[in-house]
Amino acid sequence: ERLPELLRAMPKAELHMHIEGSLEPELIFALAQRNGVAIPYASVEELRRAYAFTNLQSFLDIYYAGASVLLKEQDFYDMAWAYLERAAADNVVRTEMFFDPQTHTARGVPMETVVNGLHRACADAQPKLGVSAALILCFLRHLSEEEAFETLEQALPFRDKFIGVGLDSSEVGHPPEKFARVFARCRELGFHLVAHAGEEGPPAYVWSALDVLKVERVDHGVQSAKDPALMKRLAQDRIPLTVCPLSNLKLCVFPDLAQHNLGALLDAGLVATVNSDDPAYFGGYMNQNFTQTFAATGLDVQQAWQLAANSFEGSFIDAAAKRAYV
Numbered sequence: 001e002r003l004p005e006l007l008r009a010m011p012k013a014e015l016h017m018h019i020e021g022s023l024e025p026e027l028i029f030a031l032a033q034r035n036g037v038a039i040p041y042a043s044v045e046e047l048r049r050a051y052a053f054t055n056l057q058s059f060l061d062i063y064y065a066g067a068s069v070l071l072k073e074q075d076f077y078d079m080a081w082a083y084l085e086r087a088a089a090d091n092v093v094r095t096e097m098f099f100d101p102q103t104h105t106a107r108g109v110p111m112e113t114v115v116n117g118l119h120r121a122c123a124d125a126q127p128k129l130g131v132s133a134a135l136i137l138c139f140l141r142h143l144s145e146e147e148a149f150e151t152l153e154q155a156l157p158f159r160d161k162f163i164g165v166g167l168d169s170s171e172v173g174h175p176p177e178k179f180a181r182v183f184a185r186c187r188e189l190g191f192h193l194v195a196h197a198g199e200e201g202p203p204a205y206v207w208s209a210l211d212v213l214k215v216e217r218v219d220h221g222v223q224s225a226k227d228p229a230l231m232k233r234l235a236q237d238r239i240p241l242t243v244c245p246l247s248n249l250k251l252c253v254f255p256d257l258a259q260h261n262l263g264a265l266l267d268a269g270l271v272a273t274v275n276s277d278d279p280a281y282f283g284g285y286m287n288q289n290f291t292q293t294f295a296a297t298g299l300d301v302q303q304a305w306q307l308a309a310n311s312f313e314g315s316f317i318d319a320a321a322k323r324a325y326v
């Protein structure tokens with residue numbers, strides 16, 4: 001009983017959470033009603049029953065459909081605020097939240113509506129909840145390089161409102177190198193760089209995220225365990241992996257939590273972290289990810305502290321603030 005209590009109580013940073021993936025069915029229905037948007041589900045229960053995924057794509061289809069109720073700046077604020085309250089309850093003191101502007105701009109929602117609503121919630125989080133919150137803009141990798149450049153262009157007037165860029169959506173068939181030039185430009189602009197790689201895709205995608213995109217962190221990265229040379233590289237360069245156990249379970253990346261490789265990643269000396277990915281869809285916010293994973297895999301107290309320390313080491317808070325935690 002002491003370990004779950006420690007897992008819940010310890011201060012932690014969340015480094016891999018898509019804000020659109022925090023949209024709970026109840027809020028989807030409330031926003032649909034507020035905005036007069038039709039959704040093809042009769043009830044909250046019916047929508048929740050559709051959350052039976054077999055792989056990443058089966059999730060993404062329903063995740064993009066859910067986001068279609070977001071139209072006004074206040075909608076983006078309300079969504080982010082609901083997540084930030086949950087994060088505070090889980091003793092998350094720092095969160096670096098992904099957002100997918102192309103999901104919204106493609107529906108005619110202006111970039112400024114998206115960024116201003118999310119950023120206002122982040123700004124309120126420190127004084128009102130004691131949570132330090134920052135935004136990372138993700139490019140959708142199933143779309144083109146040209147569309148990513150257009151999105152970057154649209155976002156640059158708001159460049160002080162996000163700290164980095166990432167790469168998400170359908171991984172297999174859309175390797176990191178598709179976005180080599182976009183990431184090179186973002187690097188020149190001084191943004192932090194991350195990318196999803198090695199969730200369903202092969203170790204080769206993790207290598208190119210590192211060597212072509214020059215990312216500072218790898219999101220998921222669990223397939224790296226298949227490549228000993230890659231494991232050595234990740235350990236030596238202290239590249240954080242933002243692992244999402246319940247996401248991996250729900251998207252069938254691992255057949256059950258007991259077989260998750262988080263323990264193996266830690267044993268290999270990697271800077272692995274625990275994160276919720278899309279908590280409204282995968283059945284758990286941060287503390288549920290911690291408690292369920294520890295219960296299933298038998299990780300211990302020392303590994304709990306290691307994961308908390310890793311989350312701050314891997315975060316983009318400044319070095320002085322980091323030393324207070326690690």
Ligand code: HPA
Nearest residue numbers: 018168169170196277278
């Ligand atoms: N992988 C890729 N794209 C995503 C995810 C994910 O886990 N969540 C939201 N978009």
Ligand code: ZN
Nearest residue numbers: 018168219277
């Ligand atoms: Zn993700």
